[in-house]
Amino acid sequence: MSEPFSTIIVDNGSGMCKTGFSGDAAPRDVFPTIIGRPRYPAALLALGMKDSYVGDEAQTKRGILSLKYPIERGCIVNWDDMQQIWHHVFYNSLRIEPEDHAILLTEQPLNIRSNRERMAEIMLEHFGFHSLHISLSSVLSLYAAGRTTGIVLDSGHGVTHTVPRLDLAGGDLTEHLRRLLMERGYSLNTSAEREIVRAIKEKHCFIADDFDRTHASTSSPFPSPASAYALEEYVHMMPDGQIITLGSEQFRCPETMFHPALIGMESPGIHEMLHESAMKCDADIRSCLFSSTILAGGTTITTPITIIAPPNRKHSAWVGGSILASLPVFKQLCASKHQLLKMVYESPFGKHFPPCSVPVHEIVLAKIDEMIKTEPDRPVFISASDPKYVLTYNQLREQVFSVAQFLHQRGFVKQIACAVTSNCLQYLPFFLGVSLQGGALSGASAIFTEYELRRQFEDSGCTVVFTDANNLEKTKTAANGLAAIKTIIVIGDAAPGLFSWNEVVATKADPARALPTIDVDNDIVILPYSSGTTGTPKGVMLTHRNFGTMLNITTAVRAASQRSQGLDPSAPGDIQLHILPFYHVYGFMVMVFGVIVKATAVVLSKFEPDLFCRSIQDYKIPQITIVPPILVFLAKDPRCDKYDLTSVKVIGCGAAAVGKSLIDDVRKRYPSLETIKQGYGMTEVSTASHIADAGSLNKFGCSGKLAPGMQMKIIDSSGKELPQGEAGEICVRGPTVMAGYLGKEKETRETLRDGWLHTGDIGYTDAEGDLFIVDRLKELIKVNGLQVPPAELESILLTHPSIADVAVVGIPDEKAGELPKAYVVRRAKSLTEDQVADFVKDKVSSYKHLKGGVEFIDAIPKSEAGKILRRQLRDRQKSKM
CATH class of the missing domain: 2.30.38.10 (Luciferase; Domain 3)
Structure with missing residues (x-):
């Protein structure tokens, strides 16, 4: 047993985990950072196998297991698996009680703050360590070499770094070798076979002292005597008897570290990284750096090169940690449990953002079940146009399982379903039913033409289409002749060959039926299509992990905000207003998140100005999530004066940039408004990559x-x-x-x-x-090589009292390349083109003047997400030329 209050050192490597006690000369245990799970769970668990294996035990059973690495590129990507690795370390390898110890963890450069906070939380809350210190592995490698000054080249399984960082390391070499072997005709695709490739790499691959000469010699049938190189081929027998032969692959594989371009990476080689790192330091220490180069990480590919290094070089980061943790000053470097938990909980974004590890429908159904226990008849949705039409939480759950059962009966499993409908109360139960069957929902706009719908049907390969009476005819026309589409469901009466929504939700669910198994990392849950402003619309594959993590992020942000106001984050949310289109990822996220916070939402099928304002007034909506065109409406439209909108305290606005003048106008018109929040994101990041915190709101x-x-x-x-x-x-x-x-x-x-x-x-x-x-x-205008951002000019023009809306695009010019032109929606018919152009002149540099002209139009073309369709304006200009 270890002495009380000694320090545990854990070097979290992408490939190997090293662990032991401070003061020891070497780690007590070194094992692969791998979790293995049975490939065929039902059959193997029945034979007494465990549901998961860690490290060496997983390696020995790799033939029947699916192996996963919870650390990639030095960063933890699966916290549940990593927690299992740490549990193995503490209770199996070291056999300790964590609360009796401090812990030192390693991390790689550029590790994100949230990862560090998550590590701290798990170590202190879950395992109970009383204090913690996190250190860069390269710094510890210096200590292990008896130095405090030097340059470290650390190349492990997932990442290589000196001062810069290169996402190219041992794991990539394994993958490169696998691809090289595929060129020889070998198929090595399972996780177990990849581990065999890794073992082959470590045993037989080497760095050629002269790659070009060696490669020329081995690839030429008639090498010259001066360049001849005798390469011994290596033969390996696989467990199934397959023979694998390695020739030039032995040195072509590791050469990637020096020439990343061999695998398509535009990065310097490790030799260049070392040199550049040293050269960027002060001249008076460069000679010291070049003479004190510490190589840390793996050693397996350097066999032809003489390297003078201690035998424990692969464990140098751990050894350095052991030395550091043995010093009397180490206690002062550690943060206590109280200090760290204070930091984690006071993070501006809340406690942490755990990545999703379960299917999205499980997250949502768990919240529905929580609500059913207390208020089963609470409405999830209320129709804005007909308030008597509601959907309760209890009804929602029943409909979800009925939809899933119906789809099962139609043979729908892990396929694509398309929804062609305006916002409606049936949208969410249809999506969750599709998700339960392992499928993905691809939303299409209700204003799409038959041509646009057919293009999405064909591209997505959907087999089921869900629509309403208003969109049925064009949906049928678009689907005509597409053999993949087997089922069309319509809200309302259904003609022969179609299925009505009432018929679908009347399907009796079978509670004993086994649901399809979901691969959270790889199975897609929604397939939204990008706006098309930069080319043909593309289906964006968002997996359960992608979208589920976005839900976790949004949930944590709200919880932090609630706690800061002294509110209970678990209490049912305020009444909401759903106006954003559900087919778009922004509106879809808002709809699903409403259920996550157990709220009631008033649903508008589309934006109708009077119904929008009346709904806010009648339901006293406290917060709305909108797009900039609706913000312009709130700022300038006289119809807003007919309604009491003072209940709105918070406005969330996204999908496009919003200028200062517009925000000022909204604040001036609605003095009771407290906050206007903006964020940033896109469909490809599941909604938002940036979120406003308290410090962002006044900028x-x-x-x-x-x-x-x-x-x-x-x-x-x-x-x-x-x-x-x-x-x-x-x-x-x-x-x-x-x-x-x-x-x-x-x-x-x-x-x-x-x-x-x-x-x-x-x-x-x-x-x-x-x-x-x-x-x-791609929207930037270039005038004589100088950049003109359209948003800058639009923000200025929107401050003009006679301008209701505006868009600026670049038009071709023989001399300047492009010139800015403004398309303006007038509020006052008396406004002239010269007045618009003059309004800009004294506010911007001359090259930003509207020398391309001004044109008045009835409306600015925009997508339903609120983005200006500049391409249509450019096409309009081209048609006149």
């Missing part, structure tokens, strides 16, 4: 802070990361980022590069981390 144009669990970088046109304050393209990554575009690998690769989602939006961050959107990358 005009601010889109909030990066949501925990997400990462962001801002880059220039060459891909170089820009510092704070400089505007460039916004790139994000995290658990809410889409799996890709359905059936469009090329577009997916263009948008998702090295795990980063390239948004096409231009922005910058301030010193507090708040994001400010400048414009859309």
Whole structure:
């Protein structure tokens, strides 16, 4: 047993976990950071197998298990699995009582704050450690080498770093070797086979001292004597008797570390990273750095190269942690349980944002069941046009299981269902029924034409279509001849060959029926289509993990806000107003989240100005979630004066940028309004990547802070990361980022590069981390090479009392390249083109003047999500040229 209050050191590696006690020369236990679960649970559990295995035990049973790594790129991606790893460490490997110890954890550079908070919470709340310290693994590697100054190259399973960080390491080499072997005709796709490839890599791959010479020698049938290299082929027998032969793959695989371009990565090699890191330091210490290079991590690919290093180099980070934790000063470095929990709970975004580990329908049904226990007849939805028409929580649950049973009877399992309807009370039970059957819902706009609907039906491959009486005829026409569509459900009377909604929900559910198994990480739950402003609409694949994590994020934000006001986050929410279209991811999220907070919502089928205002007045709606065009309506439309809208205290506005003048107008017109919140996101991130906190609300144009669990970088046109304050393209990554575009690998690769989602939006961050959107990358107007953001000019023009709405686009010009042109919706017919142009002149630089002209139109074309359809305006201009 260890001494009381000694420190436990856990080096959380992407590939191997090292653990032991402070003061020891080596870790007590080293095992693979792997969780294995039976591939065929029902059969194997019946034979007495456990539901999961950890580390070496999982490795030995890999033939019948599905293996998962809970750490990727040095960051924890599956907290449930990681918690199981830690449980194994403390209670199986070390056999300790955590409350008697402090703990030192390692992390990689650029680890996000929310991950650090989550680690702290689990260690202190779940396991009960009395204090904790988190340290960079590279710093600990220095200590292990007896140095406090030097440059560290740490290359493990998931990430390689010096000062910069490269998401290329041992795991990527394993994948590259697997692909090289596929070129030889070997199929190695299971998780168990990938582990065999990793073992082959570690045993037989090596770095060639001269890659070009070695490759030329082994690939040429007639090598010259000077370049000849005798390469011994390696033969490996798989458990099934298959023979695998390795030739040049032995050195082609690790060469990727020096030339990442071999696998399509635009990054420097590790030798260049080392050199650049040292050269960026002061000149007087460079020689020290070059003479004190610490190599940490794996050693398996360096066999032809002489490396002078201690035998425990693979464990250098752990050894450094042991040395640090043995020092008397270490107690002062640790944060106590009280200090850390205070930090975690006082985070501006709440406690933490756990990634989703269960299907979305389970999250929603759990909240429905909670409500049924206390208020089964509480309405979920109330129809705004006919308040007598309601759907209760109890009715919702019954309809969900009836829909699932009906779909099961129609052979619908893990397929796509399309919804072509305005906002309605049936939308949510239909979605949840589809989800229960392992399917995904793809919403289509009720204003789509037959051509647009058919394109979505064909692209999605949907087999079931849900519609209403108003959209039935065009839905039938669009579906005509598409063999994939087997079932059309209509709200209202159904002709022969169709099914009515009443018939569907009258289906008796079978409680004993086994539901399809959901793969949270890979099964898609919704398939929204992007707005189409940058090309053909694309199906955005959002998995249960993507959308479920977004729900968890939104839930945590609300809980933090409720607690800060002394309110109970678990209490049923205030009455809501659903005006955003459900087919769009923004409106869909708002609809589902209403059930998560156990609220009642008044549903508008579409935006009708008087019904919108009357609903706010009659139901005393305290908070509305809208898009900028509705904000313009609230600011300027005289119809609003007929209604009492003072109940609204909070407005959430998204989908497009909002200018300072518009916010000022709304605040002036509604002095009782307390807050206007803005965020930032897109369909491809399941709704929002940035959320406003208290510090963001008073910054005009601010889109909030990066949501925990997400990462962001801002880059220039060459891909170089820009510092704070400089505007460039916004790139994000995290658990809410889409799996890709359905059936469009090329577009997916263009948008998702090295795990980063390239948004096409231009922005910058301030010193507090708040994001400010400048414009859309493809909407920028370039006048003589200078950038003109349309949003800037639109914000100015909307302050003119005679302008109701405006959009600015670039029109071609032979000399300047492009010139800004304004399309204006007049409030006063007396307004002239010259008056509009003159209004801008004294407010912006000359190259931003409206030299492309001014044109008055009846309405600005916009998508239902509120985005200006600039392409239509450009096409309008082209037709005149």
